[in-house]
Amino acid sequence: MKLRLILLIAVLGVAFSSCNDLELEPKGILGEPELFGTKDGVQKYFIQLYAGLPIEDFIYYANSAGGYKPGNSNAWQAYKNSQAHMSGEIFGWNVAMNGAGFGYWPYDNIRIVNLFINNFPNYKNKYDEPTYNALLGEARFLRAFFYEGLAKRYGGVPLVTTVQDPINGTPEELNVKRNTEYDTWKFIYDDLQFAIANMSATSVEGRANKYTAAALMSRAMLYAGRVAKYTQYLGLGSDAAVQAGLAGIDPSKANEFFQYAFDAGKIVEEGPYSLYTKNYPDKATNFANLFLDKSSTENIFTKGYDGQVFGHCYDALMCPNPDFSSFVGAEGGPVLEIMKLYDFPAITDNDGKPIRFSKRSDIKTGMEPRLQGTCFFDGDELRGKTFSIQRGIYKTFTGLASDAQSGSNAAPINATSNRLLGTKGQKYNNVLIAGAHGMFTTGVENNAMTGAFVRKYIDVNRPTSMVQVNKSNQSWIVFRLGEIYLNTAEAAYELGNRDVAMDYIEKIRVRAGCQVTRPAVDQTVSSTNGYPVEASLQFIRDERVRELYLENHYWWDLKTWRIADQVLNNRYAHALSCYYVFNEGKYIFLDEVNRENRSITAPKSAAYEKIPQGEINKNTNLLPQNPLY
Amino acid sequence: MKNILYLIFGVSLLLSASCQKIDNWDEPGSRLYGNIIDSYTGQNLAMDNNDWQIRIWDKTWEEKHPGTVAQYQSLAVMKDGVYNNAKLFPGTYNMLPYDGPFWPVDTVKNVVLGNEAQQDFTVTPYLQILNFKATLNGTNLTLSCTVKAPITANLPNLYEVKGFLSLTTFCGNSNYINIGDYNNLRKQINKSWAAEVGAADSKDYTLGPYPVKSGYTYYVRIGANVNALSRRYNYSEIVKVVVP
Numbered sequence: 001m002k003l004r005l006i007l008l009i010a011v012l013g014v015a016f017s018s019c020n021d022l023e024l025e026p027k028g029i030l031g032e033p034e035l036f037g038t039k040d041g042v043q044k045y046f047i048q049l050y051a052g053l054p055i056e057d058f059i060y061y062a063n064s065a066g067g068y069k070p071g072n073s074n075a076w077q078a079y080k081n082s083q084a085h086m087s088g089e090i091f092g093w094n095v096a097m098n099g100a101g102f103g104y105w106p107y108d109n110i111r112i113v114n115l116f117i118n119n120f121p122n123y124k125n126k127y128d129e130p131t132y133n134a135l136l137g138e139a140r141f142l143r144a145f146f147y148e149g150l151a152k153r154y155g156g157v158p159l160v161t162t163v164q165d166p167i168n169g170t171p172e173e174l175n176v177k178r179n180t181e182y183d184t185w186k187f188i189y190d191d192l193q194f195a196i197a198n199m200s201a202t203s204v205e206g207r208a209n210k211y212t213a214a215a216l217m218s219r220a221m222l223y224a225g226r227v228a229k230y231t232q233y234l235g236l237g238s239d240a241a242v243q244a245g246l247a248g249i250d251p252s253k254a255n256e257f258f259q260y261a262f263d264a265g266k267i268v269e270e271g272p273y274s275l276y277t278k279n280y281p282d283k284a285t286n287f288a289n290l291f292l293d294k295s296s297t298e299n300i301f302t303k304g305y306d307g308q309v310f311g312h313c314y315d316a317l318m319c320p321n322p323d324f325s326s327f328v329g330a331e332g333g334p335v336l337e338i339m340k341l342y343d344f345p346a347i348t349d350n351d352g353k354p355i356r357f358s359k360r361s362d363i364k365t366g367m368e369p370r371l372q373g374t375c376f377f378d379g380d381e382l383r384g385k386t387f388s389i390q391r392g393i394y395k396t397f398t399g400l401a402s403d404a405q406s407g408s409n410a411a412p413i414n415a416t417s418n419r420l421l422g423t424k425g426q427k428y429n430n431v432l433i434a435g436a437h438g439m440f441t442t443g444v445e446n447n448a449m450t451g452a453f454v455r456k457y458i459d460v461n462r463p464t465s466m467v468q469v470n471k472s473n474q475s476w477i478v479f480r481l482g483e484i485y486l487n488t489a490e491a492a493y494e495l496g497n498r499d500v501a502m503d504y505i506e507k508i509r510v511r512a513g514c515q516v517t518r519p520a521v522d523q524t525v526s527s528t529n530g531y532p533v534e535a536s537l538q539f540i541r542d543e544r545v546r547e548l549y550l551e552n553h554y555w556w557d558l559k560t561w562r563i564a565d566q567v568l569n570n571r572y573a574h575a576l577s578c579y580y581v582f583n584e585g586k587y588i589f590l591d592e593v594n595r596e597n598r599s600i601t602a603p604k605s606a607a608y609e610k611i612p613q614g615e616i617n618k619n620t621n622l623l624p625q626n627p628l629y
Numbered sequence: 630m631k632n633i634l635y636l637i638f639g640v641s642l643l644l645s646a647s648c649q650k651i652d653n654w655d656e657p658g659s660r661l662y663g664n665i666i667d668s669y670t671g672q673n674l675a676m677d678n679n680d681w682q683i684r685i686w687d688k689t690w691e692e693k694h695p696g697t698v699a700q701y702q703s704l705a706v707m708k709d710g711v712y713n714n715a716k717l718f719p720g721t722y723n724m725l726p727y728d729g730p731f732w733p734v735d736t737v738k739n740v741v742l743g744n745e746a747q748q749d750f751t752v753t754p755y756l757q758i759l760n761f762k763a764t765l766n767g768t769n770l771t772l773s774c775t776v777k778a779p780i781t782a783n784l785p786n787l788y789e790v791k792g793f794l795s796l797t798t799f800c801g802n803s804n805y806i807n808i809g810d811y812n813n814l815r816k817q818i819n820k821s822w823a824a825e826v827g828a829a830d831s832k833d834y835t836l837g838p839y840p841v842k843s844g845y846t847y848y849v850r851i852g853a854n855v856n857a858l859s860r861r862y863n864y865s866e867i868v869k870v871v872v873p
Contacts, residue, residue, distance in 0.1 A: 079814075233855040235785040238733040249655050408810070410840075530786055530819045530856060565860075566819070597809055605860045613700075620698035628728060629861055 011407035020228055036116065042206075044136050045116065048208070049142045052109045054149025057476035058312035058457075062086045063095055066102035070239045079317035079331045086284050087564075091573035092332025092449050098608025100562070100629065105348050105615055106146045106424055107160060107360035113143040113165050118221035130200070131599070137198030141213045144191035148220045151188060153609040154626060155181040155227075156246040156491040175619040178611075180245035182253060185224035193216040196267060199361045205294075205302060205475075212301040215479035217264035218487040221592055223560045224249070225257035225494060231564040233531040234607055240624040247608050247626050252626075257340055258438035258491040265488030265613060273300060273481045275511050283513035287373030291457045292474060294534075300479040307473030308321035314474065315467045318454045320437045320446040323385045325467045329446040333453050334375045336574035336591060338549060343368035347589040352400040360390060360435075360578050363589060367514030374549055376453040378435065378578065383464045389448045390435035390587075392421040393428055407577060408591030431580065439577065439595070449594060451576035456550045473615050482508060486544045493537050498523075502536070505543055512547070531561040559607060604628060650669075655805035659684075661740075662713040664749045665706060665726060669757060671780060673710030674731070675850075675864040677801020679791075681729040682698055683712060688739065708799060719743055726750050730800040730854060730861040732780070754863050755784065755855045759831070761865035763849050766870060768818030769838035770794075774851045774865055781822045791815035792836045793850050793864075800848040800867050819856065846871050 054068055059075035061067055062083035069075055079085070087094035090156065116139045124132055150157045158176035166174065179187070195213035202210035218309040228249035231242075241247040276298040279286035290296055305312055321329030345366045349355055357363065361379025364372060376382065378389040395418050405411035413419065421441045422433030434440050438448030459474055489504035498521045506518040522535040533541075544557060558564040577592040605628035616622045665674045682703035692829045706712045706726075725736040731752035736767050740748050764771045772792045778784055792814060793805040805811075814836055816846040826832045833850075841847055847870045852862030 196715070233856075235855070235860075411811075492742060527820060527824075568818075571807055593809060599809065599812075615699070 032119060032122075036120055037126050039131065039135075039628055041129075041227070042116075045112075046138065046142065046207075049109055049112060052106065053142070053145050053303075054104070054106070055476065055478050056083055057303055057478075058305070058314045058474075060471070061102070062554065062555070064100070064531050066098075067104065074325075076313045078313065079363050082332075083552050083555050084550055085332055086337065086600075087558065087602075088568055088571055088573060089337050089338065089550060090331070090332035090450075090556050091575075091594055091598075092444050092447075092455065094598065095334065097568070097600055097606075099603050099609065101609035103612035103614070104149060104153055104609075105150065105612055108132075110143060110146050110160060111163060113139050113146070115159060117143070117161075118163055133198040134200045137195040137210070137213070137468075138208060140191040140218065141195035141199065141208050141228060142418075144188045144220070145197065146218060147184065147188050147191070148223075149289070150215065151181070151220075152223055152560065154246065155241075155526075155608055156184050157603075159187050162506040175621045177621045178246050178455045180249075181227065181247060182249045183246065185220070185227075185249070185257065188220050188224075189217070192220070192264075194503045195522045196264075199269070206304050208301060211268050211273070212479060214264045214267040214271075215300045216352065216483055218261050218268060218484050218491075219479070221257045221261035222487045222491055223556070225261060225491065226560040226562070229254035229258055229494070230412045230531060231475075231607070234562055234604065234627075236604075236607075236627045239627040241626050244624060246624065255495060257492045261487055261491040262495060265484050265491065267483070268300065268484045271300070273297060275481055275485075275507060277511060280570055283369035283511070284372035287370050287512065288455055288458075288460070290480075291477065292459060292461075294475055295617075296480075298482060299475075299477055300301050300481065300484070302475040302477050304475045305473045307471050312471035312472050312474075313469050314457055315459050315462055315472045316469055318458060319382070319467060320448075320453065320611055322464075323437065324383050324464055327467065327469050330448075330453060331445060333448055333450040334549075336476055336576045337571075339371060339375065339452070339576065341546050342371040344371070347591065348401045352402060354397065354401045354590060356581070356584065356586040356588060358586060360587050362587075363576075363578070368515075370511075370546065372554060374454075374456045375456075376455045380455075382458070382460060383462070383467075387437055387453065388435035389437055389451055389453075389578065390432070391439040391451070391575075391579055391592075392419060393431065393433050393580045393582050394588075395420055395582045397579070397581045397584075401588075401590055404590050404592070407575075407590065408596075426443075429582070431582070435578075439575070441595070442493060449575065450573065454550060482511075482547055483551075483553070485496070486547060488542070490537075490540050490544070493534075498536060500600075501540060505540060508547055529561075543585065558602075562607055564602040564606045568599050569602050570599045574600045657716045657718045658744075659717045659719045660713070660715040660745045661704070661717050661742055661743050661748065662711070662715075662745075665712070665729075666749055666751045668753045669750050674752060674754065675866060676706065676708060676710055676729075677803045677862075677864070678708045678799055679705045679803055680801060681726060681859070681861050682706065682727065684725045684833070686723040686729045687718065687720055688723060689718070692721075705779040708801065710855075717742060720729075723746060726752060727863060728858045730755055730863045734765075734824075737778065739774045740866075747850065753780070755857065756787075756853050756863040758851050758853055758863055758865035760833075761851055761868065762869045765841075765868050765870055766812070766838070768841050768843055770837060770849070770870060770872075771837035772839070772849060772851055773833065773835040775831050776834050776853045778822055778826075779830065784822050784855060786820055787818050787822055787825050788851045788856045788860055789815050789817045789819070790834045790836065790851060790853045791862070792839060793852055794839060794841070795848045796845065798848055798867070800850050801864055802852060802862050814839060841870070841872050843872050 019259040033095050035045045059078045061081040068168050080093050084090045105603035140346050156178045158295045163295045192213050196210050199210040201210055229251055231248035232251055236242045274297045276290040279289050316325050316327035317331050376387050378387055380387045403413045418435050419430050423440050423442055426433045440447045485504040485508055501617040509517040524535045527533045558567055573594040574596055575592045577590045608626040610629040611622050611625055667674045684701040686699045686701050704712050719742050720741045723736050723738050724740050727817045731754045760773040761774045793800050794804050848867050850865045851868045853857050854860045854862045
């Protein structure tokens, strides 16, 4: 009995011990005072936002299964879903065109920024004035970046600047309407203007400073200027979203945005950046190293990878296995129509006959160094091996290049009795029919489908055994001075300052090693893509394609120039096909349609992506939907 | 043993519980149909199967659910310019033929659908494809036509003139032999009417020769489009070509 009593008392004692009020601050949780009240806390808070920024880098999926994938373990498939494939920059793996996008809708991240912007003033007394302003400016930069990711897709979007309360908010407050496209770009302008005025001039790698904000301004305002000037030519005028100003901007506003872009470029030039020339005089190697040298003076903002916790598979998916990659291997190669935009050697003579070469690698004689720094051709060395690329053998080749009818099997000269094509290792009279790395008649992976491989961003110092899944550690260059020069040049030209534009183009072309570094201004107007463009403006646009090839600009450029549906209209990728002419012992190069006879077409609707249906179901104020959806 | 029997009985009872047919909605059974009429000919518009659609909005749904906005449904239009959908809920609909190869039309509001309703639309095509001829010379097929634009004021750029070859009676942009050898024979223009044609309201085009195969029957037509919305085609009639 006594024992029971003691037990009862003991149990009651234990039970009531929990009746203390729990009022101690938990020590393991970082709340707002810890995060917003110290510089380190703010850095920690911003990390999640930097990781989610809309940067189309090595691990970006462009198609419907897509998105920005921070830390995603499936990133190894990125080059089976890449924007470069989708928009026809490279050919190989078939990535279906998807103009409607994948439903990008980063209002979760925008809320995180807004929370900071709204509550950070409560902690103003913990900082000195410049630090406080710099951090607030950085937040505005981050918010602008998310809105830029939205605006380049959807045009006008809801501009949310408050932290919404989902429980007590009224439907009117929560169901925010879309703003016009003009207001959306102006909102980005305002955020960046604040960021440039307040951020510090220096920052650690991977974090933004005022010049980063100016670089984003330069790019975003150029997009806005193009949208304003050229949307009218899309023929969408009868659409409800266009009439409401949600998709498209009045053309009279174009110069306003081009001027912003031009001014922003000037601010970037005040920074400590210069075009990368460390490896002169070899301009090809110099251009290739620009993308590998983490200390490059040209980098304004990079997204880093360490190859351990965060790695990517660019090397493993761009170099053919097994000689250069220990993973699945090359998924695509550069297309001939883009190679031909550079200084490219003639492959036919004046009569139209294929020129005879004694070595396959002689094709590089007279080729623009920048192109050699961008692509690997036959004879180039990598990781101790040499690229060997050949399409096949002609027993004899008399006549013109056009007799081969772009590689069609129907051409008499291409009869199987005269033209030999083969798989890996197949021989004819002890001569290999195809090269060791293509172009084979079967297979897409590890096959030089277009007669070349990609060199830009390929880490040449990485041994083949280390070219593996998620092991690559090159930084993605988000902004570099080269792009800013091109932005400024285009904006200047659009504003009528043609000579100023050419000053910038000249700088780019000198570094590229082009034969003509400063072409004369040519104001001849042509309408190849459906609206009048001066020849020199077209040249500046082409310069962008050449310089920024494979840096995931092409698709956004085509979109904002409003010509994606015109340029990618049943476009067949072409290949640089090298043949050995057996009876002559010489090599010829032919311009052939890709082996699979595959073309890509961008729908007209690709000018704007579709507002995600799931969001419209939640908030019908997002209507009207973008044109053609 | 007995347990197993009980088990089987119990499980089958559970499974068959879902076999009841109770639904609080009648199945949709109303029929909405009609023609798309070419204002120039008075006949149905020449088109291909499901080239473009008619958008309909169920206004009754909005009335029953205040605060919602009905999403459009798309009704397919057949190649003879007829549409017919017999699986709709009765109610009031707004209707708009959208993104077709004709000058934009206004939404027809409040079409009342009981059991059945007919709603025809008269549209004004951007272009007319006249005098279509298919000439066979051995195994080479040449197509020719006259492209006419009855209204040239504010006409978007004339975009292209394209021959469509098909092995079935379905022929047009949704059903054709989609190979480079044929596609490359189209005339890509993309110029304003004044720049391409001038003051006249029509111009002749000849396409080809298309290499065709002996022993096959082809159905062919020409389509032309202007740079408006998704650039749908205006077509000629379909001609049957038997290659001996």
